[in-house]
Amino acid sequence: MTLLNPRLLDTGSPPIPEIQAWGTRYAGRGGLLNMCQAVPSHAPAPGMLERLARAAGDPACATYGPIMGDAALREAYAADLGALYGGRLDASEVAITAGCNQAYFVTMMALAQRGDAVLLPTPWYFNHRMTLDMLGVEPRALPCCAEQGFVPDPEEAAALIDDRVRAIVLVTPNNPTGAIYPSKVIARFHALCRERGIWLVLDETYRDFLPPGRNRPHGLLSGEAWPENLVQLHSFSKSFAIPGHRLGALGAPAALFPELGKVMDCVQICAGRAGQAALAWGLGALSAWRAANRAEMQARGATMRAAFSRLPGWELQSLGAYFAYVQHPFEGTSAWQVAERLASEQGLLCLPGPAFAGEEAHLRIAFANVAAAGIVSMEERLRAASN
Secondary structure, eight states: OOOOOHHHHTSOOOSHHHHHHHHTTOOSTTOOEEOSSOOOSSOOOHHHHHHHHHHHTOGGGGSOOOTTOOHHHHHHHHHHHHHHHOSOOOGGGEEEESSHHHHHHHHHHHHOOTTOEEEEEESOOHHHHHHHHHHTOEEEEEEOOGGGTTOOOHHHHHHHOOTTEEEEEEESSOTTTOOOOOHHHHHHHHHHHHHHTOEEEEEOTTGGGOOTTOOSOOSTTSSSSOOTTEEEEEESTTTTTOGGGOOEEEEOOGGGHHHHHHHHHHHTSSOOHHHHHHHHHHHHHOHHHHHHHHHHHHHHHHHHHHHHHTSTTOEEEEEETTEEEEEOSOTTSOHHHHHHHHHHHHOEEOEEGGGGTOOTTEEEEEGGGSOHHHHHHHHHHHHHHHO
8 A cells, every 4th residue: 555644644533433433323212312523503693694695605705815814804803802801902913714623733833843742631622632643743641630620730731841842732611521721720821831931822612601700711811912922712613603614713923923824825725705704794793692502501501410410320520611521330341332332322422531531431421412302311311321
């Protein structure tokens, strides 16, 4: 066989297709219950759908756009960030990407090279690790545990930093655990990165689903200028229920953008234009709709907590945004085996903790994928699996 890139061959595969394949063996009642891949279960707002359709029919949206994103959306997103964090943010400090995964990829290309290292708290988002493996960058694990609420410890991170480390990546609310990092912890990580001369990469994909009273996740963007060692990532997929349109964003010091632009031009040139046009309107017009979806996710989270309180042996160890992180009751059994049995025998699709470099005792269950009736069905299937 003709040789392939050995770094790619050594990179693990995404686990979701494997879980979905297990589900095809299910022949029981009720059909498959997909709580595996994190996707909104509701449609985009009607006004968003109308503008998407209109923009898709506009010849102007069929042309190339600016590499960093259309000016209208960059300005709208900078204003949205400024309103949230209270800082003076400029459109020159944000870029629009083809989803948050692209934002992360171009960021890693800009910050690290082969032989460098990046600290990733574990359990980690598997695409983050896969990207680093492809680039020949060491994904250095910073373990988090249930006893600490799966919140990483800056002092433990400091002990792992050497002259090869170029960045620390934080994801909050976290995927897969749902853990929400306190503002003071984020501030301590930022100070640590500044002291050591490395970057803090803050992935806030699920920022719109914080609990009431925690509207402002941190104070890093409350000043007069963008912090010189901070890159912030975001996704519009969940907030606006448009994952198929692949729209994300990154914020960074303006001086970094020429280098980011080199990578973006090679990867996709520009994000989809029709989605950008619709989103530029939606950021300002759909605040109430977004707030309603946030409230719905909080209600589903409460329903999940109630369900697990009634399930003997199942321990809900963390919950937030879209995710419940659960300890299963099958001691000594691999989480992969548990996930396979749930998929093939109960028609319940979820991800095992080891897919995220987590422990064998854990499963990630994405409750945003289903409405309240789906959570009831989940409880029934988990109870049946335990009998």
